Amino acid sequence: MSNIYMPDLMDVVAVKRHTADVQSVKIQFKDPEKQKNFSFRVGQFGMFSLFGEGESTFNICSSSNWKDYIEFCFRKSGKVTDALWRIDEGDTIGFRGPYGNSYPMEAWEGKNLIFIGGGIAMPPIRCAIWYALENRAKYGNITVVYGARTTRDLVFADELDKWAEYDRVRIIKCVDPGGDTPEWKGEVGLIPNVLAAANVAADNTAALVIGPPIMIKFTLPVLDKMGVAAPDIYTSLENRMKCGVGKCGRCNCGPVYVCKEGPIFTMEQLNALPADF
Ligand SMILES: Cc1cc2nc3c(=O)[nH]c(=O)nc-3n(C[C@H](O)[C@H](O)[C@H](O)COP(=O)(O)OP(=O)(O)OC[C@H]3O[C@@H](n4cnc5c(N)ncnc54)[C@H](O)[C@@H]3O)c2cc1C
Ligand code: FES
Structure with a gap:
């Protein structure tokens, strides 16, 4: 065996x-x-x-x-x-690997997509962005809101310009106040504020939000106001893992094994989990 x-x-x-x-x-x-x-x-x-x-x-x-x-x-x-x-x-x-569940790329077909990431959160979002761009006709408008503390903290920064060349793609990049340089052409501000000011149409939309808990906390009310409901907002959890395959009990909370049933959950699913999650 x-x-x-x-x-x-x-x-x-x-x-x-x-x-x-x-x-x-x-x-x-x-x-x-x-x-x-x-x-x-x-x-x-x-x-x-x-x-x-x-x-x-x-x-x-x-x-x-x-x-x-x-x-x-x-x-x-x-x-x-x-x-x-x-x-x-x-x-x-x-x-x-590979382990865990995946983004529902088929269920997202026909929808507008908003990808929101802070700092090191770009890697788990990047794979979905490329996948959507490589299947461009299957998705509606694509908006990427990517923020970092300073211009020096942007990850895969060179790919942001490549994504912007695709049809119906809007890239909004931002750095925290004080994190910009004289050459910076993006926004200056925190992700939730930048998103709120961006006037992104959010009908028939799924959103993927990954980043520090504080960023997610303040971004959710903005998405709610835009009209994106909890079942359409996805995130990826980073609970500490050991086995990755549902054997060690390291990652679980109550009955949920993040390595097997996650790491991707909707906000609706997370809201139903125990409070210490
Ligand atoms: C599903 C999943 C996907 C992930 N994807 C990425 C990714 O793409 N890129 C990336 O950089 N990281 C990712 N992480 C987090 C990454 O696994 C940890 O940062 C890494 O294992 C740290 O290993 P280390 O031995 O260097 O740190 P350690 O020496 O083990 O720890 C260093 C510090 O980080 C803390 N820490 C370690 N792991 C975690 C964790 N999972 N959550 C919170 N704090 C932690 C420790 O408590 C300690 O304070 C992911 C985690 C999960 C569960
Ligand atoms: S990491 Fe071992 S059960 Fe999830």
């Missing part, structure tokens, strides 16, 4: 530094057959390991349409991510 904790061996094929503490990594299965047959759905996550250091949970931030590699992006914040920060092209890492 195969061991569910046994990672696949992956070659690191590219490493890119985005900010002083955020880095994205492209990896490929060492076994070409596995690479060819691997599939996942946008929004799913994986367990990424560096031998002798440990394992960490990251969203797969590439589109599921990209077949040559998978990509993850992380912020240097502790033991494993400090070690992953030092990896380079040609190194080997471990990967288990």
Whole structure:
């Protein structure tokens, strides 16, 4: 019987530094057959390991349409991510996955989409944005509201301009007051305020909101006022995980295992969970 904790061996094929503490990594299965047959759905996550250091949970931030590699992006914040920060092209890492549920890209067809992300939240949103753009005809207007503390904290900043070239796509980027530079051409302000002032039409709309809890807290009333209801607002949780497959009980709250039933929930689902969630 195969061991569910046994990672696949992956070659690191590219490493890119985005900010002083955020880095994205492209990896490929060492076994070409596995690479060819691997599939996942946008929004799913994986367990990424560096031998002798440990394992960490990251969203797969590439589109599921990209077949040559998978990509993850992380912020240097502790033991494993400090070690992953030092990896380079040609190194080997471990990967288990894909795990968890995914964004309901089929159910979103025909709808307008609003993607709202703060800081390091861009990776889990980016995979859905690319997927929607690669299936452009299936979705209505696409609005991306992406904010960071300063211009130096924007992740995948070069892709924002590429997304803006697509039909019916509006990119609103913002940095906190004081985080701008003289060259900055985006908005200055906090995400909820920038969204409230942006006059985004929100009929027949699904919204994906990912970021620090404080940002989500103040963004929800704005979406509510715009007319986007809790069943149409999605987020991805980042509860600490160990096994990723519903065995260890590390991630659960009451009867809900975030690694299996999540990490993606609607606000309506989250409102029904125990208060300490
Ligand atoms: C489904 C899912 C998807 C994720 N996707 C991403 C991603 O795409 N990019 C990314 O940078 N991070 C992501 N995370 C968070 C990431 O797993 C942790 O930041 C990472 O495991 C930290 O590992 P470490 O060993 O470097 O830190 P540690 O040494 O374990 O911890 C460093 C500090 O971070 C805290 N911490 C660690 N993990 C978490 C967590 N999950 N939630 C809150 N605090 C935590 C610790 O308590 C400690 O204070 C995701 C988490 C989940 C569950
Ligand atoms: S991470 Fe082990 S049960 Fe969810």
